[in-house]
Amino acid sequence: MIPKEEKNDFINQEENDLYSTSHSVPKLEHHPLTGTSFKLRTPFIPENIDNNENIIRKSSFAKKFFMISLIVLLLAFLYAGYRLFFSESREDFISKHIDIEIVTAPFSKGGESLPLSIQIVNRNNTALKNVHMEIQYPRGSEELLREDFEFVRLDLPDIAPGEKINKSITVVLYGEKGSTKNIKATLEYSLPDSTLTYTKIAESALSISSSPIILDVDAPNEISPGQLYTLRLRISQNTKSLPIGSLISIVFPRDFTVESLSKQPSFSVGTWIINTQNEGDYEDIIITGRFSSQEGDERSFRFFAGVPLDSSGTNIKTSYVSRTHVISLTRPILDVYILLGTEKGKTIAVNPNTNIQGEIVYRNRGSVPIINPVFHLNISGSALDELSIIPVEGFYDSAKNEMFWDKNTKESLNIIPPGTDGILNFTFRALAKSTDGPVVVKDPLVNLSLSFSGIKDDGSGIVQNLQNIETATVRVATEPTISVLNIYASGMIPLTVEKETIYQITFSLKNTHNDITGGKLVSKIPFYVKWVGKVTAGEKVTYNPDTREIIWNLGNIESGAGNTNAPRSAAIQLSFSPSLSQLGLSPEILQRIRFNGTDLFSNKEVTAIHPNITTEISNGTSKDGIVIQ
Numbered sequence: 001m002i003p004k005e006e007k008n009d010f011i012n013q014e015e016n017d018l019y020s021t022s023h024s025v026p027k028l029e030h031h032p033l034t035g036t037s038f039k040l041r042t043p044f045i046p047e048n049i050d051n052n053e054n055i056i057r058k059s060s061f062a063k064k065f066f067m068i069s070l071i072v073l074l075l076a077f078l079y080a081g082y083r084l085f086f087s088e089s090r091e092d093f094i095s096k097h098i099d100i101e102i103v104t105a106p107f108s109k110g111g112e113s114l115p116l117s118i119q120i121v122n123r124n125n126t127a128l129k130n131v132h133m134e135i136q137y138p139r140g141s142e143e144l145l146r147e148d149f150e151f152v153r154l155d156l157p158d159i160a161p162g163e164k165i166n167k168s169i170t171v172v173l174y175g176e177k178g179s180t181k182n183i184k185a186t187l188e189y190s191l192p193d194s195t196l197t198y199t200k201i202a203e204s205a206l207s208i209s210s211s212p213i214i215l216d217v218d219a220p221n222e223i224s225p226g227q228l229y230t231l232r233l234r235i236s237q238n239t240k241s242l243p244i245g246s247l248i249s250i251v252f253p254r255d256f257t258v259e260s261l262s263k264q265p266s267f268s269v270g271t272w273i274i275n276t277q278n279e280g281d282y283e284d285i286i287i288t289g290r291f292s293s294q295e296g297d298e299r300s301f302r303f304f305a306g307v308p309l310d311s312s313g314t315n316i317k318t319s320y321v322s323r324t325h326v327i328s329l330t331r332p333i334l335d336v337y338i339l340l341g342t343e344k345g346k347t348i349a350v351n352p353n354t355n356i357q358g359e360i361v362y363r364n365r366g367s368v369p370i371i372n373p374v375f376h377l378n379i380s381g382s383a384l385d386e387l388s389i390i391p392v393e394g395f396y397d398s399a400k401n402e403m404f405w406d407k408n409t410k411e412s413l414n415i416i417p418p419g420t421d422g423i424l425n426f427t428f429r430a431l432a433k434s435t436d437g438p439v440v441v442k443d444p445l446v447n448l449s450l451s452f453s454g455i456k457d458d459g460s461g462i463v464q465n466l467q468n469i470e471t472a473t474v475r476v477a478t479e480p481t482i483s484v485l486n487i488y489a490s491g492m493i494p495l496t497v498e499k500e501t502i503y504q505i506t507f508s509l510k511n512t513h514n515d516i517t518g519g520k521l522v523s524k525i526p527f528y529v530k531w532v533g534k535v536t537a538g539e540k541v542t543y544n545p546d547t548r549e550i551i552w553n554l555g556n557i558e559s560g561a562g563n564t565n566a567p568r569s570a571a572i573q574l575s576f577s578p579s580l581s582q583l584g585l586s587p588e589i590l591q592r593i594r595f596n597g598t599d600l601f602s603n604k605e606v607t608a609i610h611p612n613i614t615t616e617i618s619n620g621t622s623k624d625g626i627v628i629q
Contacts, residue, residue, distance in 0.1 A: 023291060040156045042295040094191065095386075097123040100202035102185055107209040110174045110320065112239055114206075125578060130197070131156040134315035136184040137171050160188075174320040175208040183422050185303055212239040213246075213274070213305040215323045224332040227469050228259070230326070235274055236282040243307050248285070249316050253294045253327070262286035262393060271315075274305065296373040297329045332458055334416070336362040337514045338377075338448060338472045347473045349602035352431045352444075352512075355388070356474065360405075360450060364420035370416040373454040374406040375424060383444030383476040385423055388429035413609050416454070431476045431513075440532040440563050444476040444513050475602040478514040478559065480522065482595055482610040484505065484525035487619045490575055495615055495627045497580050504535060505613060506571040507552060510562025516606065520552035521599035525574060529589045539570040550590075557597065576615065576625040586625045 099121040108114045123129055136150040154167055170452060173181050187200040194451070219364040234247050239535035250259065250270040258269075263285050266273040275283060293299055302324050309317040323532035339359040340348050350356065360377065364370055376433035379389065380401045389396050391403035393410040405424050407414040416422070429446050450470040485506040492499035508523060525548050534541040552570050561567050576589050599606050 002526055002626060005477055016262065017021065023082065030300065037202045047209075051146070069592075072152075089309040091191075094124050094126065095200050098128070098187065098189075098200050099123065100185055100200060100533060102183055102202060102204035104183070104206060107207050108173050109239065110177075110179075110208045110211045112212070113170050113172055114170060114181065115315065116169050118160065118169075119164065120162060120167075120187065121164045125161050125328070127161060127192060128159040129192060130188075132158055133167060134186045135169060135171075136186070137173065138175070138181055138524055140428045173206075174212060177208060177211050179208045180205050188217060189496055210238055211321045212237070213321050213383060214238050215248075215303050215305065215321060217301070217303070218324065218327045219301075219325060219327075221326070222328045222594045223291060223468065224469070225293055225295060225329050227257075227290065227332070227466060227599040228471075229289055229291060229327075231286070231287045231301065233285045235305065236283070237274075237276040237279055240279050242274060245308050246320075247304075247316055247339040248272050248274055249306075250285075250287075251302040251306045252289075253291070253293075253301060253306075255297075256289050256299065258285075258287060258289040260288045263371045286609060291327070291329055293329045295329055295331045298594065299327050299329065299562075301325045301327075303383035332466055332469060333364075333366060333454060333467070334362055334373070334452055334469055335365050336360065336375075336450065336452060338450055338470050340448075340472055340474065340498055346471065347475060348431055349477050349599070349604035351477055352479050353429065353475075354425060354431075355429050356432060357425045358428070358448075359423070359553055362416070362422040362424075362452075364416045365427070367418055369418060370454040371414075371457050372407065373416050373434070373452065374404060375413075376402050376404045376428065376451040376453075378402045378449045378451070378547075379446065381444070381474070382441050383431040383474070384427040385431065388427070390427045392425040392427075394426065415457075417438060440512050440560055440561060441476075442513060446474040448472045448474070459549055466584045475604075477599045477602040477606050478516060479512045480516065480519075480557070480595055480597065480606055480608045481510045481562075482593060482608050483510070483567075484508075484593065486589075486611055486613050486615075486617055488617045488624065491575075493620065495576075497579050497627060497629050498578045499577050500575055501615075502532060503576065503589060503615070503617070504571055505570055505574060505575050507564065507593075508567045508569045509557065509595060510567050511557045511559055511566070513559055514559040514599045514601035515559050516597040517555070517600055519557045519595065521552040521554060521593070521595045523550045523593040524548055524591050525550065526588060526591060528576070528579065528587070530575040532575050535571035535573060536569065539565075539568075541570050541572060554597070580629070582627045583629055585627055586616050587627070588612045588614050 036483075099119075101119045103119060104114065118133065120133075120136070131155040133156055135154070136149050138149055150171070152169055152171075154169075156167070157167065159165060172182070176182060183204045184201045184204070185204075186296055187202075188197055189200075190197050191356040213237040214233040214234075216236065217231065218234070220229070223229045227562055233250070247266075247573060248271075249597040252270060263283075265271055265582040266345075272285065277339060291299060302322065304316050304322045305318045306316040306321075309315040320438075334465055337344060337360075339361055340356055341350075349572060362375075373395075377391075377400055386398065389403065391405070391409075394403050394405040395409050396403045407412060410424075412422075428446070430446055431441065452466045452469055485508070487504050487506075489504040491501035493501060495501055507523075509519070509521065525554065527548070531543045531545070531550070539554075542551050542553075543549070544551065557568060558565070572590055576587070578587065593610040593612070597610040598604070614625060616622065
């Protein structure tokens with residue numbers, strides 16, 4: 001810092017120089033561009049410059065100190081890294097000098113006992129204390145979760161320096177043929193002067209030479225939505241014995257509806273007990289159903305074989321083998337449907353002795369022609385009149401119960417070009433009447449199933465078979481009939497003007513093929529006839545005086561009533577006193593006799609009617625029903 005006295009002297013000197021008149025005018029310099037004059041002066045330099053040199057020397061010392069500290073820190077990091085990565089601890093040294101070897105065959109049959117020998121050698125100068133060995137191997141074919149593995153824990157004695165010990169165990173491995181299974185051995189130990197636990201791990205891999213169960217799937221890899229799909233699963237035993245209660249489980253695809261199973265599940269849907277006894281035995285499960293998925297979707301069946309989780313047997317704990325079958329949902333090479341009469345549907349109902357006009361309507365919506373198309377229409381059922389079958393421009397093969405159309409029966413069927421549609425016609429009759437009376441057939445129906453085969457002209461030459469691509473069912477409705485018996489009960493006979501006569505009328509209802517529900521018989525009496533009452537007990541017969549209707553609520557009527565068993569009957573009584581205006585006539589005493597109900601099999605409303613009843617009686621002469629005076 002500059003002393004105050006020197007600073008004041010400097011200021012005074014400057015003021016003297018500035019205001020002094022004795023000094024000569026300083027020389028002016030001119031700016032080369034603007035011409036402006038200015039005075040050149042010597043810059044001020046403090047006289048006490050030693051302090052600045054001290055400041056510079058202090059700054060240089062700080063920089064040197066910082067650099068030395070940075071170098072020391074870097075050396076510390078390098079040393080720590082060396083200790084961490086290159087320097088071996090005592091524990092690592094000991095672990096490196098412990099040898100563990102899993103001795104076993106390189107291959108194993110799935111489901112059969114496999115001996116393992118674990119050899120441990122301590123090549124250290126110190127003993128291993130509190131020694132344990134844990135053996136880990138997969139339970140079955142899955143190796144995803146801890147629950148998928150089996151753990152065997154062995155307690156071992158202390159291992160002295162240079163000592164070698166052996167341990168043997170037996171395991172059972174499962175899996176697909178050719179799959180690799182890993183066996184892991186973990187040695188746990190402590191050192192004499194430490195309470196910590198250390199580990200050493202060894203692993204060994206072997207291959208499954210054969211599976212204890214072989215799953216073979218026979219099914220198409222492609223199917224069209226809505227088409228009947230059939231899959232056969234064959235379960236073959238490939239070992240001398242299987243654990244008791246071994247299961248096969250099937251996980252069905254979503255959007256797949258099971259229509260039939262060749263073998264009913266043992267527990268929940270999709271789980272069966274494997275019943276094979278010896279090596280080489282097999283059993284099949286055949287599944288049929290339909291996909292409701294969209295074209296372009298993929299669906300998969302998953303199959304598992306293994307042992308149950310518990311005594312309920314509904315879930316698999318350990319899977320021996322698993323398999324997946326993938327199906328692609330594709331567009332059919334031909335759009336086709338069956339038309340019966342004017343109805344396009346899976347099921348229609350008709351009356352007995354009905355002639356049915358059928359059509360197979362098809363269209364090639366693809367971009368390539370279909371070569372050598374063949375249509376097969378299987379037709380069968382208890383209600384079919386086989387003699388009535390007529391395939392127009394086709395052929396009926398009675399041995400196979402099918403009609404078919406191809407280029408031999410119809411010349412234009414040698415090829416179906418893109419965008420082309422067509423119709424194939426056929427007729428048949430359902431449940432023809434017998435001359436001996438009504439034919440009684442329980443649940444009468446006719447089943448139709450359409451299949452198609454053809455070659456897409458895309459260069460592949462592959463014949464595509466579409467089985468049961470369209471089905472239809474004709475259900476024949478039952479045929480109820482009414483009979484009415486009118487007999488003289490009491491009063492004047494023959495009929496006499498203004499004299500009362502009592503009639504007893506008995507209704508009988510007959511039924512043929514199918515059960516009926518909600519049956520009701522209704523009739524009406526004229527205004528000149530009086531209701532007396534019902535005679536039959538146990539039947540629900542009522543009279544409505546406002547509408548003058550007699551209502552018989554039959555409810556359910558069994559099939560075969562009046563044919564193979566007794567008919568349903570109910571009796572009533574009516575009173576009639578003729579008027580002079582009815583002289584010489586046989587007036588009607590019961591009108592509008594009709595029956596209706598619902599056929600439970602065909603779900604069709606069925607009806608029956610009967611002519612009006614007059615005064616003519618069954619237990620008298622024809623003259624007894626004519627009014628006289």
